Amino acid sequence: MSNSPLVSYTKISPNKSSPRNHKIDTVTIHCVVGQCSVETLGNVFAPTSRQASSNYGIGYDGRIGMYVEEKDRSWCSSNAANDNRAITIEVASDTKEPYAVTEKAYAALIDLLVDICKRNGIKELKWKADKSLIGQPDKQNMTVHRWFANKSCPGTYLYERHAQIASEVNKHLGSTNIKPEPEKPSGGLYRVQTGAFKAKANADAMLAKVKAKGFDTYMVKVGDLYKIQVGAFKVKANAETMLKKLQAAGFSGFITIEQDSAAGASKSVDELAREVLQGKWGNGAERKKRLEAAGYDYAAVQKKVNQLA
Incomplete structure (x- = not known):
């Protein structure tokens, strides 16, 4: 050997x-x-x-x-x-x-x-x-x-x-069995991630720091990690521009091409509303942008969220 x-x-x-x-x-x-x-x-x-x-x-x-x-x-x-x-x-x-x-x-x-x-x-x-x-x-x-x-x-x-x-x-x-990774996953969006933490308190602290610099950021929980992300873009170049802005502001980060939780699936308004309440779709304008980019009716989802909250 x-x-x-x-x-x-x-x-x-x-x-x-x-x-x-x-x-x-x-x-x-x-x-x-x-x-x-x-x-x-x-x-x-x-x-x-x-x-x-x-x-x-x-x-x-x-x-x-x-x-x-x-x-x-x-x-x-x-x-x-x-x-x-x-x-x-x-x-x-x-x-x-x-x-x-x-x-x-x-x-x-x-x-x-x-x-x-x-x-x-x-x-x-x-x-x-x-x-x-x-x-x-x-x-x-x-x-x-x-x-x-x-x-x-x-x-x-x-x-x-x-x-x-x-x-x-x-x-x-020279493997012939590997399919090349797509430039963008079907139904997914490019997002810029600035941190991932097991402790929510640490994630909250990073979230506050990024927001304090004027970025429209949000937190999502994936598995046992709280991830701090900025933006949800259909075009990779836009995500790259956002990454440069974050780096210029002193934050480290990278572009993730994970699919949204709704990617490739058709979910009911009730399912989406419950995901919103779990923090999976961000807040405010970011939530609206991500839901609409995934092909869902933001107004209908938000109405259900208000009923459940």
């Missing part, structure tokens, strides 16, 4: 199980929570007291480090079965949501994944964002740390790009 020739720094961690007990058929991408170098990450994994490691790490500058050889299992995902079958990769990231990574680190991640797949006979990466498919690499061979532990890893930035990552890697692998 070989290791990646893309590695420029090696510091083998004592925190590993040798050899792994399963063939490599999965990849697990993690975020470091720190824009660190491969040397710094190697030092983090060096002490036995740390009880943690990864097969590879990618620094903020795009350099690649190796801390556990591929023949061995790293201690990375809080799950022995996953780590025995997966190549684990830590990527340097920001220290707060959405835990963004640099362009150089992202590019290196794609190159490393292509190399890993080629050497281990993985013909294509598959991502369904479906926790129930763990251990079924024929259906999904990308896993995330958050599925095995109470963590947000790999952070919103990388997690929401898993489909894109798979698509880019598969282009290099």
